[in-house]
Amino acid sequence: MRTLVMLLACCVPLAARADDGCPANMNKAKAEMMVSTKLVAVTNLSVPADKYVSSEPEALEIVFLSKAEDGASRVSDDGTVIFVAKDISDSDQQALIMKAFDIRLQRKFGNHCH
DSSP states (O other): OHHHHHHHHHHHHHHHHHTSSOOSOHHHHHHHHHHHSOEEEEOSOSSOGGGOOOSOTTSEEEEEOOSGGGOSOEEOTTSSEEEEOTTOOHHHHHHHHHHHHHHHHHHHHOTTOO
16 A cells, blocks of 8 residues: 555656646657648848748748848748748757757747746
């Protein structure tokens, strides 16, 4: 009986953690999101980059910047747009992609999930 009580006491915190709305494996959740997210390439901006708003919030838009005044490569605050300057390295591109999906995961599951 004592063993059962100890076993239940150990399991209760695990069950509470599982019910907090976070996926059990954030890396797996990120990978699934990456596979299921539609990518849209935008090559010709009709507005300045700082005024650009995503037309498809469920997609990930990659905006290729052609003018220096459009600024540096970056991710929008909501993770829906990655702005890519001409001189960006492959590793910096990868970092921006990961950042965009981290933001999207936070939007979906909340900041308390890690």
